[in-house]
Amino acid sequence: MLKPKEANSLESRIQSHYAELPPAERRLADLLLGFPGDIATYSASELAEMAGTSNAAATRFFRRLGYKDFSEARRMVRGARSWGSPVYLSAPEDRVRQNSKTVAAHIARETNNVSRTLEALRPDILREAADALIAAKRVFVAGFRNSSVLALYLYRQLSIIRDGVVLVPSVGQTLGEDLAGLNGDDVVVVLGFRRRVAMVETLISVAKRRGAKVLLVADSSATAMPKKPDWSLLCEVRSESPFDSYTAAMSVLNLLCAATFRAGMPTSFERLRDVEALHDELEELDTVNWIASVGMGETDAEDAS
Amino acid sequence: MLKPKEANSLESRIQSHYAELPPAERRLADLLLGFPGDIATYSASELAEMAGTSNAAATRFFRRLGYKDFSEARRMVRGARSWGSPVYLSAPEDRVRQNSKTVAAHIARETNNVSRTLEALRPDILREAADALIAAKRVFVAGFRNSSVLALYLYRQLSIIRDGVVLVPSVGQTLGEDLAGLNGDDVVVVLGFRRRVAMVETLISVAKRRGAKVLLVADSSATAMPKKPDWSLLCEVRSESPFDSYTAAMSVLNLLCAATFRAGMPTSFERLRDVEALHDELEELDTVNWIASVGMGETDAEDAS
DNA sequence: GACACGCTGAAAAATGTTTTCCATTGTCGA
DNA sequence: TCGACAATGGAAAACATTTTTCAGCGTGTC
Numbered sequence: 001m002l003k004p005k006e007a008n009s010l011e012s013r014i015q016s017h018y019a020e021l022p023p024a025e026r027r028l029a030d031l032l033l034g035f036p037g038d039i040a041t042y043s044a045s046e047l048a049e050m051a052g053t054s055n056a057a058a059t060r061f062f063r064r065l066g067y068k069d070f071s072e073a074r075r076m077v078r079g080a081r082s083w084g085s086p087v088y089l090s091a092p093e094d095r096v097r098q099n100s101k102t103v104a105a106h107i108a109r110e111t112n113n114v115s116r117t118l119e120a121l122r123p124d125i126l127r128e129a130a131d132a133l134i135a136a137k138r139v140f141v142a143g144f145r146n147s148s149v150l151a152l153y154l155y156r157q158l159s160i161i162r163d164g165v166v167l168v169p170s171v172g173q174t175l176g177e178d179l180a181g182l183n184g185d186d187v188v189v190v191l192g193f194r195r196r197v198a199m200v201e202t203l204i205s206v207a208k209r210r211g212a213k214v215l216l217v218a219d220s221s222a223t224a225m226p227k228k229p230d231w232s233l234l235c236e237v238r239s240e241s242p243f244d245s246y247t248a249a250m251s252v253l254n255l256l257c258a259a260t261f262r263a264g265m266p267t268s269f270e271r272l273r274d275v276e277a278l279h280d281e282l283e284e285l286d287t288v289n290w291i292a293s294v295g296m297g298e299t300d301a302e303d304a305s
Numbered sequence: 306m307l308k309p310k311e312a313n314s315l316e317s318r319i320q321s322h323y324a325e326l327p328p329a330e331r332r333l334a335d336l337l338l339g340f341p342g343d344i345a346t347y348s349a350s351e352l353a354e355m356a357g358t359s360n361a362a363a364t365r366f367f368r369r370l371g372y373k374d375f376s377e378a379r380r381m382v383r384g385a386r387s388w389g390s391p392v393y394l395s396a397p398e399d400r401v402r403q404n405s406k407t408v409a410a411h412i413a414r415e416t417n418n419v420s421r422t423l424e425a426l427r428p429d430i431l432r433e434a435a436d437a438l439i440a441a442k443r444v445f446v447a448g449f450r451n452s453s454v455l456a457l458y459l460y461r462q463l464s465i466i467r468d469g470v471v472l473v474p475s476v477g478q479t480l481g482e483d484l485a486g487l488n489g490d491d492v493v494v495v496l497g498f499r500r501r502v503a504m505v506e507t508l509i510s511v512a513k514r515r516g517a518k519v520l521l522v523a524d525s526s527a528t529a530m531p532k533k534p535d536w537s538l539l540c541e542v543r544s545e546s547p548f549d550s551y552t553a554a555m556s557v558l559n560l561l562c563a564a565t566f567r568a569g570m571p572t573s574f575e576r577l578r579d580v581e582a583l584h585d586e587l588e589e590l591d592t593v594n595w596i597a598s599v600g601m602g603e604t605d606a607e608d609a610s
Numbered sequence: 611g612a613c614a615c616g617c618t619g620a621a622a623a624a625t626g627t628t629t630t631c632c633a634t635t636g637t638c639g640a
Numbered sequence: 641t642c643g644a645c646a647a648t649g650g651a652a653a654a655c656a657t658t659t660t661t662c663a664g665c666g667t668g669t670c
Contacts, residue, residue: 011421011422011425012425015539018525022616023617024617024618025617033421033525038346041346041379041383043656043658044657044658044659045656045657053619054618054619054620055619055658056618063659069658069659070658070659071626078346102564102567103428103560106560107419107420107423107424111419111420114412114415114419115412118408118412119412121408123407123408126408146461148457149458152453152454153451153454153551156451157548240563241559241562241563241566241567242563242566243462243563243566246559247419247552247553247555247559250551250552250554251411251415251550251552254415254548254550255408257548258546258548261546261548262407327646327647329648330647348626348628349628350626358648358649359650360627361628361631361648361650362648364628364629368629375628
């Protein structure tokens with residue numbers, strides 16, 4: 001096993017030692033991995049307290065991670081941030097070098113996309129949309145091409161919160177069948193990201209004509225569309241690569257789900273438990289079938305590693 | 306000496322006292338105005354040294370600015386950061402207020418998740434994985450439950466870059482059929498996020514036994530799995546809400562696609578154009594059908610809610 | 611059960627940081 | 641030149657944090 005104990009980030013150190021961490025230190029690891037904010041601004045004792053353990057554990061933790069002491073860890077974390085990303089400069093090789101440049105650019109772009117998108121988002125619109133998603137009789141979630149991925153995500157999460165969520169277009173159905181009986185009690189969520197098909201506009205028109213409310217989640221090019229939805233949430237999708245990035249969109253959808261969940265609070269909570277339990281049962285069943293079909297049966301099954 | 310000003314930022318305090326600062330303290334002021342943000346991660350002595358003055362001066366400086374002592378200053382700077390969100394505080398209403406707090410917390414968490422995840426990611430692993438995705442005879446992309454959303458995304462993007470990409474499990478197929486003939490020339494990408502079904506491990510075992518390479522994209526809880534994939538890309542998924550956030554995962558996948566695209570450069574580029582053109586044609590056709598099936602033509606067709 | 615082992619937090623010891631005190635320096639006006 | 645004054649940094653004192661030590665605890669093994 002390789003221990004490239006050199007100049008790797010705190011995160012990667014935690015990950016590579018995660019398996020061998022005792023409980024108290026693992027709590028610290030979990031805390032740090034999920035920490036919103038700059039770790040370097042906290043003292044070891046504060047971190048220990050937040051993780052619900054003693055500061056002795058904190059000392060041992062950082063040492064086990066390969067730092068000389070806590071202050072070395074702090075220095076390195078601090079360094080990593082202001083440097084941009086010195087991630088893995090151990091290999092002075094050229095391709096690797098260039099590669100990590102690319103990664104650094106990606107980091108900058110993506111964090112920027114996310115924070116700009118979220119800061120531009122209007123909480124009042126979010127709230128209205130969330131309320132509407134709870135109040136609606138049915139919710140249709142529509143997305144074409146790449147947006148279908150996001151539609152699928154939103155559909156799955158909303159289905160946890162409430163009944164009557166429909167994914168559009170669904171397999172083996174025409175859009176007409178999918179939208180049967182659409183009316184003023186319904187809400188249509190349209191994921192309308194770049195490279196929109198004409199269908200997106202059509203869909204919005206039809207929905208509005210039938211009196212349904214429309215929530216559009218899209219990139220900023222959607223502002224040019226003639227048909228206006230009731231609410232829009234705009235997401236930055238530009239990327240360093242030729243592939244649009246739906247990172248910010250994902251974040252907005254997560255936030256939308258959270259807001260909707262909160263809006264439907266008394267009901268939602270129980271439902272969440274129900275659905276999770278149900279899923280667990282169903283997935284178990286599936287698992288058995290799959291194992292059978294792959295032919296796991298007899299194997300003692302060893303591989304090296 | 307009226308000082309009704311309380312919770313103003315470090316910057317504004319410096320500004321309003323700037324005129325009356327003695328030289329040594331002014332150097333400190335200049336230093337601090339110069340790098341916004343990270344101040345809380347430094348000790349007073351460090352700041353003093355950077356400003357080329359004594360730490361006695363630092364003490365006097367922070368006191369003159371109206372802080373009780375240095376640690377109060379540090380606390381406030383740190384607080385301002387996590388509180389920081391100029392987002393729409395126009396409405397002093399209560400619900401809106403609370404809502405925008407939530408949004409602020411979401412912003413902090415999400416940007417943090419993304420940058421941490423990307424910083425922890427090892428460029429060398431990314432590169433190897435990307436090369437393998439190009440070199441493989443076939444690429445299987447597998448994801449269950451929520452991970453199926455990400456699998457769909459990756460499948461779509463990889464399909465643009467190369468032939469022979471297979472989404473698993475596919476509708477109406479057993480996993481056994483999906484994986485028919487899996488062998489050492491193939492690569493399996495497993496999206497294995499939290500609430501993993503047992504199938505994930507099984508799949509990895511089977512793939513490795515057959516000699517295929519395995520790339521795992523998952524949250525950090527996957528480090529505890531006994532079966533080790535050839536490469537892992539770990540993503541932070543924790544969120545302020547009960548719903549896991551796949552924002553960082555999305556970003557990693559986008560990066561993976563970009564890297565893969567670059568790895569397959571000469572071929573990929575032409576293919577990208579082809580596929581886009583093809584898509585456009587197909588989608589156009591679809592659109593026509595859909596419009597027909599929804600019945601756009603004449604209807605004014607109204608019902609009241 | 612007895613032992614070895616590693617994990618744990620409390621508290622002592624070591625180390626580091628901030629504040630206070632004070633001697634020195636430079637400036638200004640008489 | 642002198643005295644008054646403010647600014648300054650060095651160093652000791654006061655304070656805070658980190659590290660080490662140590663005894664207790666639980667787990668697994670013989």
